[in-house]
Amino acid sequence: MSARRAELTRIAARLFAEKGYQGTSLADLAEELGVQKPSLYHHIASKEDLLWDVASEGAAAFHAALDAVPERAPAVEKIRLALRAHLAVVAGQLDVATVFTREWRHLEGERRDGFVAERRRYEERIRDLFREGVEGSELRTDLDVATAALLFLSAANWAYTWLRPGGDTDALADRFFAVLLDGMRGYATP
Amino acid sequence: MSARRAELTRIAARLFAEKGYQGTSLADLAEELGVQKPSLYHHIASKEDLLWDVASEGAAAFHAALDAVPERAPAVEKIRLALRAHLAVVAGQLDVATVFTREWRHLEGERRDGFVAERRRYEERIRDLFREGVEGSELRTDLDVATAALLFLSAANWAYTWLRPGGDTDALADRFFAVLLDGMRGYATP
DNA sequence: GGACCTCCCTAACGGTCGTTAGTCTCTAAG
């Protein structure tokens, strides 16, 4: 991919996150790139190409971040690192994460199907961590794995709406992790 | 509001949730109502009126559901009921909840400001429950209230993406609540 | 029975949408 095309993708990520896919016109993109509208077609075949690129980049980033979690660590530790990894991607690539989480649904046909499959696979990888934790008795054996994973994913997927780059994302993730692991109930309560 | 206007609002909620605000044209709305496009202007002054109505209806529904939580119950019980209340609204008015959670940002000017204020107020009411729980020692005194409330709100706000009407929403909410309150850690782990 | 009111109609507005066609310029490789 040429440098110019990469630049266009960055602009698309930013505008799609800011104004939505449908709310962003090719004229907007062209203006940001400093070019006339039809000139964009030297780089793309359609507007949807850009959405696909950004959404795919998001999927790749989240999967890659999860890949970096050490395979042999205890399940509980892997959950903690997975949460850190996810929030780090959101904070570090907020535009891409926003498109990945909210704008992907404007994809159509095979691309949409392909994206949904990647998304499902990511969720499954998260669920596997909880499954592993229960099976290895690191997590309580009566834990509802589906509910626990859904809670994790809810926190992860909602983050793009409030998380802003700059803060200590790891500490943030660890605070989430602490509440999830140890609960909220008071010490004295039976 | 006339019956016809109310019918239009229902159609708008459904289409905005399904295709997005910007992805829904007045022609789409008119066709669903069985009317020519300009006839819509007998009922509305602009397309944004419909978005405002649906978003406001969502805000009212969530606040009303929270109002129904008994004031004098223990904080922990109020948190459980608040989660039930929120998920019940999402399941019972999925279109409205979707617009409330995702499409509101296409509001502009004062309406947008007003909506954001209502949204903030709702979040504050949730945070207050956790604050109350900590102050009354129902929740652990070292609990990070902001993190706990954010976790609650993440689960609540993400629900529109996966929750479908029909199931036992109360049981679902109680499963979330159980994980949040008691955590996930195994009994044997120190 | 005339005056309103609700509801819907046709016709048309100016503007914007994503996209296509065809051409020019600059630069780097053979």
Added chain:
DNA sequence: CTTAGAGACTAACGACCGTTAGGGAGGTCC
């Protein structure tokens, strides 16, 4: 010195956008 490709241009396409103007049918109220 020629050729090829990258990158951008102007002009224009048909379709659709939200909105406005103006009028007509059917019912209700004084």
